[in-house]
Amino acid sequence: MAGPGAPLALDPAALAGRYPFLPDADAILGGLAITVGSLLEDPAYEGARALGRARALLAAERPRDAGGLQELATASPELRLLSFVFARIVLSAAPTPGALRRWAVAEAKASHRTLAVAPPAELEEVARRLGVEVGIAPGAASLGVAEYVRLAAPIREAEFRLARQEVAHGRVTVSPVRAARLLQEAVRRSLAAPFPLRPEVVERVRDRERELLAELAERVPLPVARAPGDAGLLRERFPPCIRKMQRTLERGENLSHAGRFCLAAFLHRAGADFETIVDAYRGAPDFDESVTRYQVEHITARDEGRGYEPPECDTLRSHGLCVRDGDPDAGNDRDRRRDPLCYEPFLRHPLQYYRIRGGTVAGEERSPGPGDPPAGSGASRRRRPAPEGRDQPAGGAGPRAR
Ligand code: SF4
DSSP states (O other), rough: OOTOOGGGOOOOOHHHOOOTSSHHHHHHHHHTOOHHHHHHHHHGGGGHHHHHHHHHHHHOOGGGGGGGGGHHSSOOOOHHHHHHHHHHHHHHHHHHHHHHHHHHHHHHHHHHHTTTTTTTHHHHHHHTTOOOOOEETTTEEEHHHHHHHHHHHTTGGGGSSSSGGGEEEEEEOOHHHHHHHHHHHHHHHHHHHHOOOOOOHHHHHHHHHHHHHHHHHHHSOOOOOOOOTTTTTTGGOOOOOHHHHHHHHHHOOOOOOHHHHHHHHHHHHHOOOOOHHTTTTTTSSSOHHHHHHHHHHHHHHHHHTOOOOOHHHHHHHHTTOTTTTTTTTTHHHHHHHGGGGSTTTOOHHHHHHHHTTTTOOOTTTOOOTTSOTTSSSSSSSSSOOGGGGGSTTSSSSSSOOO
């Protein structure tokens, strides 16, 4: 705890209570002589475990509200820290990463609420401990361009795009409130990675917290394929970019807005039904059922059910979503390899790829040959404008919660 006269904002224990994701938290636990074993089993920590379970469950249900637990607001800094560590350990031991990733979103959002009103010195200190170099000046904060791009890439709001920022001498200047939003992303990334646990600890956690893990698995279901609406889809014939988007969500990783929009529009045109499209997003770390349904409806219902056009290859390439060179992280050889069809000069659209491979695209009467205009190119039908008047909504309608 803070010594007499120590500035509260930078007191390590108080900071750890407000920002339990900071590396210092481990040292504080060590100072309290608390081990993973005692946190899991000692009756003295049942209160911390109960609060940790509540944090994990609420995050799984409503990632945007996890900071709203009444018990959390009135808990001591030590209890908040212990419950956080307990939740992180249990979620890191879960068989699938979905609940951990959703909790990372929730905790990052909660940290943002605190950081957005923190004194500048505290903001700077938290950033430093997170490994993000933020310079603070009166009423402003600055980051290096590369750091800014790394943190801002998944943020939905258009005002975070680099083109709209004040950039000088390799640094981006933002308001302290926006710096807090960028740090939220740094927190989410750091918490989304499982805490390293020894195999015997993983087994012990799974054994002791069986009920909690079962409840989390129910609240964060894995993406599923529904037979009736899925029957006509030839998933193995989807283009590499679409398969990569699906893998990203199935692993519980974040997919950019442009990717989310493209996937929904593509699946719709490939004939997937509404529920199948919604299911594709269940692995997203910020999945929200009602928001996803609303956005899928928005993408698919347009133009009397024809839906928005998925973006062309050039557009996907400009968003870093084309993987025609292969995906080194893929689990099978085929997806790791370069795809020759994607290098054909006539290939301009993911739906064109799908048709050439034998898939059926909604609203098309025949399977055109390679030289035919690509599906969605505008040459074969009237083109529908995409949200925000662009091929895809970089800050727009991709299904997501944030
Ligand atoms: S070339 Fe087109 S279809 Fe192939 S991976 Fe790239 S964006 Fe997708």
